[in-house]
Amino acid sequence: MLSLALRLVVMCLTVVPSTAQLCPSKKLLTFNVGLNPRVTKYESRKKIVPDALKEHTDVDVMCLQEVWYEKDMTNFLNALKPTYPYHYSFIHHAPSQLRSSSGIFSWIFGRFRTAPCLSASIFPLGYCMVRQCKGVKGNAMLGCLTQKCTEQLEAISQDCIACLLMSSIDPLSALSKCVNVLSYYNKMNGQGLLLLSKKPILNVQKTLFFPGVKQMLARGFITADVAGLGKVVCTHLTANIHLPYIEWNKDELKAMSWEEQQRNEINNIHYHLDGRKHILMGDLNTGPAITNPGEEPIVGEYPSNFAALLTYGYTSLYEGEDGRCTWCRDNPLHQQRSPSKILDHIMMTGFNGRNATRTMGVYRGQQLSDHYGMTLNVCHNIFY
Template identity: 25%
Template sequence: MGLIKQNVRFEALKEKLIESDSDVICLQEIWNDEEIFELAGYLEEKYPYSFSFIHESNGSIPQHILKGKSKCDARVLADILKCMSLSCAKAMNRNSLFSCTLQKCQVLNKIEKKCLECFIFKALTCVDTNRPDKDPFGFGQCVMEAAGQGRLTYISIFTYKKQILRQATEPGRENHGLLLLSKRKFLKNSLKALPFDRRMIVQRGFLEVQLVGYKYISLLSVIFLLKSVATGYKSWRELKEKAEVDFLINRYSSDSNTFLLGDFNIGPEIKEKQIDGYFDNLYQKMKENGLRNVAVDHLALCTYCKDNTIVQIMDPGYSKNCILDGIIPINIRNRIVKVEREYVRDVRNPIILSIPMSDHYGISAIFEENQN
């Protein structure tokens, strides 16, 4: 991240979680398989049950990670970067860079879908720190450099070895950045891990598990503003509504004793609390169908905030306070006792103690135990 290295943030997260009293924890944007395995192992005594896209279907953790040869040939990516620097030099942000690359560099015809997802992820991140119009060499370096050495190392997509870019995840088993931890045992054959829509290049997905009496769904919503040619939808709003909001409503609104946990990337405007809306009308649609975020109803504090140091680094000039993350209880009889905003700090380093270790704040909620 430049200011705070990934290993510092990861160690701070581990210490935060080992102190947690939650029964179930949903973690997002853990893009590195090794870190998923390390977290699950480190917390196993306290949270003996875990699940992710790279767990086995019975919830067990694979004994090793298979890193089969990637379809990302470094020479092909070098050609695309050259095209971007020559033909898209005036691109000043994520949207213009991506549109230009699609139109002028024929990127969709040159590399496989799995590699394209990684490339888009990395390129759209690097443009925040090395704008191609200002620093084309630095931009190319950022995209191609080894995982763990980049300026934005929270997203370690590539490692560079012998002209081959190896992906962090075993082919066919993208981790989608999600990890569920639980003190309570998952019910047998209840574990599901699915993407929202396979047409999307940078996919987002959800985990679904059942405990005795309850169902938990951990999800990470779409974040990058990809054009319809890369998503199968006519517009960004249609993607959000059809692939995510309608999906969640249709699948879960009639459920009972169910919790949706995660980064919804949708939130209402609350003027009296100085909260800015993000797809407010889509949040209202969820609300009308019984999907209400406790962070909105019981807290009304931003989870993606303009004064967050990490947000300022990633998105200079960002000026909104939005509630994008939270917990949605569906037909729950249990009374809500407490809702809090959480963030991870590096308690070992007083110099950066006040700096959050993530751009998104977390939400925790305590529900009264059901005596029945």
């Protein structure tokens, strides 16, 4: 009788499914591609970043940041479409459809409507800049404009502000790119986000953190239910740009610093997700300090905001499994050698994860971005 019972126990143990069977994982990738002329070697990098991403065929979902220009986005979509036919951004007409179907008339004349700064309201801003900010150069121009030309900034579109900011430190060079009508694909993806997936994406939504409030960069997030995975949030939070807080609508933003604005964005995501389990991906521009003997220290970036994410129930595995910088002092694309930090994250609530790894560094002998990317395998937490 005892031997029969033992045999039954052994039989039960042999059919217990493995962790992989109980929870088949999906691989995710987040990467700030830094595709704007303010980051060194933009022209050469924009040609090879899609090819580098094509080699990550084991990735199921990608959240890309700083894909600012529609022309660059079309290059990404064309290169990645065979593997990632499902995609979305703030300028998509519909999920997996960048532009609406249109005839030859729209193809010829539509570009005059979609160029971000092709408007008469750009001229008063230019006049104000010449009169009030004459001789001001570089990043100091941003402060001058937000102090002395706020009325003119309010008159132009948010995408025009973003285009002028991201396209060049030199205003005239930026303006030439932002009124471009030579290319049909001339929209400005003002939040810089692009979500790509192997599987269908459902219930897709785009959300601005502060809708209707003019800013230097109006950031936001994309949420989508990915078939076979669950809810994914793709975002890019406000950065510490090492300048005084120059936003002119401080009351509406309820912030007096970049750190406080970022915290409000984190609270906004928490409010919108309302306890639902999800995966948060992107350049969060916050991270903890890490000191390992014999290694270069990782400097914290707005660590209290990173702590707030943990308080909201997110799990972050990268710091313990890999722990290398994603914004690195020795990156050759950095014009200023700022301290090494971990700014890019894939965080989870209600999911399990493993194999958090830094990626997207050098490809064909060239640094791909001023950031590194990271990958993570995730699956549902069946006890959540």
